Amino acid sequence: MSAALREDAHPKEEIVWQGHGGPVHGRANGMDIIACRACGFRHAVPLPDPAALEAEYAEAYYRDAKPTYLADAGADQGWAQLVQDDRLDAIARALGRGPGTLIEFGSGPGFFLDAATAKGWTAIGIEPSRQAAAFAQGRGLTVYNRTLADAAAHGLPEADAVAATNVLEHLADPIGALRIACDLLKSGGVLCLTVPNDFSPLQIAARDGRGHAPWWIAPPHHLNYFDFDSLEALLVRLGLRPVERLTSFPMEAFLLMGDDYVADAALGRACHAKRMNFDLAFEAAGIGEVRRRLYGALAAAGLGREATVVAVKP
Numbered sequence: 001m002s003a004a005l006r007e008d009a010h011p012k013e014e015i016v017w018q019g020h021g022g023p024v025h026g027r028a029n030g031m032d033i034i035a036c037r038a039c040g041f042r043h044a045v046p047l048p049d050p051a052a053l054e055a056e057y058a059e060a061y062y063r064d065a066k067p068t069y070l071a072d073a074g075a076d077q078g079w080a081q082l083v084q085d086d087r088l089d090a091i092a093r094a095l096g097r098g099p100g101t102l103i104e105f106g107s108g109p110g111f112f113l114d115a116a117t118a119k120g121w122t123a124i125g126i127e128p129s130r131q132a133a134a135f136a137q138g139r140g141l142t143v144y145n146r147t148l149a150d151a152a153a154h155g156l157p158e159a160d161a162v163a164a165t166n167v168l169e170h171l172a173d174p175i176g177a178l179r180i181a182c183d184l185l186k187s188g189g190v191l192c193l194t195v196p197n198d199f200s201p202l203q204i205a206a207r208d209g210r211g212h213a214p215w216w217i218a219p220p221h222h223l224n225y226f227d228f229d230s231l232e233a234l235l236v237r238l239g240l241r242p243v244e245r246l247t248s249f250p251m252e253a254f255l256l257m258g259d260d261y262v263a264d265a266a267l268g269r270a271c272h273a274k275r276m277n278f279d280l281a282f283e284a285a286g287i288g289e290v291r292r293r294l295y296g297a298l299a300a301a302g303l304g305r306e307a308t309v310v311a312v313k314p
């Protein structure tokens with residue numbers, strides 16, 4: 001068990017469910033979040049039926065849970081491309097050769113695919129949501145409206161890189177998905193995964209230091225709760241070699257300073273605008289490397305809102 005899974009010192013009830021088991025670290029919407037000893041990361045139990053989950057993400061998710069997401073997507077692309085380019089540059093460093101074929105699963109509106117294409121990659125998206133796939137296809141991108149397992153079964157090219165951003169936390173079987181992703185990679189290929197950095201020290205400070213409810217616990221949409229250590233440990237178990245961590249602005253810092261953006265959507269947008277200003281100021285000054293070093297140091301300490309891990313297939 002990783003250090004991150006041990007850190008939470010509160011006494012815990014134990015739950016065992018279908019081969020999964022561990023102490024309860026949270027509870028919401030009728031589901032328990034356990035630090036699963038079998039999986040090595042925190043996840044919800046009972047896990048939903050995979051077919052029902054697949055149907056949810058095929059149609060209902062963007063319709064019901066994210067009705068304005070696609071229309072709004074791209075509004076912040078001037079800032080988002082910094083993040084996308086950082087990931088693509090980290091992939092290139094790990095790969096050690098020029099761009100080839102990149103597959104992104106859960107490609108959503110497709111802006112990472114755009115950034116990859118601009119850097120010379122042949123970029124292919126896999127997106128189970130009908131609406132999101134159509135949105136990206138409508139912008140001229142190569143996107144298959146399938147699940148990862150379905151797309152792999154129908155034949156995909158061997159990939160130099162596979163990426164997924166904010167996908168693993170939604171899956172009933174993230175380990176199975178990562179096995180498929182590894183199989184798609186050539187030897188020496190690179191996997192780049194981004195997940196919310198959950199149960200982070202800043203979240204624990206907000207919960208236990210300021211009495212804030214654990215807002216990041218959000219089943220059934222978020223079933224899995226990774227941090228850097230648990231994600232890296234899983235990749236090692238799958239035979240990969242983690243080589244770099246990246247992260248984004250530690251949004252929880254706003255909350256610790258008194259701006260409760262969780263309870264106030266307008267404040268949330270204001271905090272997001274502030275972090276974009278923060279990031280873009282370094283670029284405007286021509287010293288973007290300072291921001292990358294700062295976030296690299298945060299990631300090394302297990303901090304930052306997102307956990308991105310870049311790993312190489314031997």
Ligand SMILES: [Zn+2]
Pocket residue numbers: 019020021036037038039040043
């Ligand atoms: Zn488990």
